[in-house]
Amino acid sequence: MSSPENAVRDLQRSLRALMRQNNRAGRVVVAIDALDQGAAREFANGFEEAISDEGTAVFRASLADGAPEARERFIAPFRAGEEFGAGFVAPSDAVLVVDGRFLHSPEVRGLWNFSVWLENNPPIGAPRPELADAEKHYLRTARPRAAASVIVENSDPAHPVQVFGDFC
Secondary structure: OOOHHHHHHHHHHHHHHHHHHHOOOOEEEEEEEEOOHHHHHHHHHHHHHHHHHOOOEEEEEEOOOOOOOHHHHHHHHHHHOOEEOOOEEOOOOEEEEEEEOOOOOOOOHHHOOEEEEEEOOOOOOOOOOOOOHHHHHHHHHOOHHHHOOEEEEOOOOOOOEEEOOOOO
């Protein structure tokens, strides 16, 4: 049974199970996307730990906005079993967890086998912070909530919650 102290760990394990439904083996690339780079990095670190707990080799990368270098620098060599990043070579079963902003933009969204969109909503009644123009444009055009494999409401990082975007 889940406990409040293990809310993050339980969610990370649940997401790992979801990822494994369609990606049982091989070299898998996972994106953790958020407008808040720090939140994406923290969540990705936890997901890395959840992958490691299952005994799978796991690698991490943090990417700049939009990840323009991701394909050549990380993804293609990782998938090919060649040297990538800081001289790593992935075994045949491995996971690369990347974090960043704008990772669901049309130019890179096809790179990920599995992706998480982190939302950070203000408390009820609190004003919503003003977003930068680039962030507004990204949300409007890339629609990361629709593009992601999973949506996580992460306003309280100690108690993230998976959100289901359908209205059935």
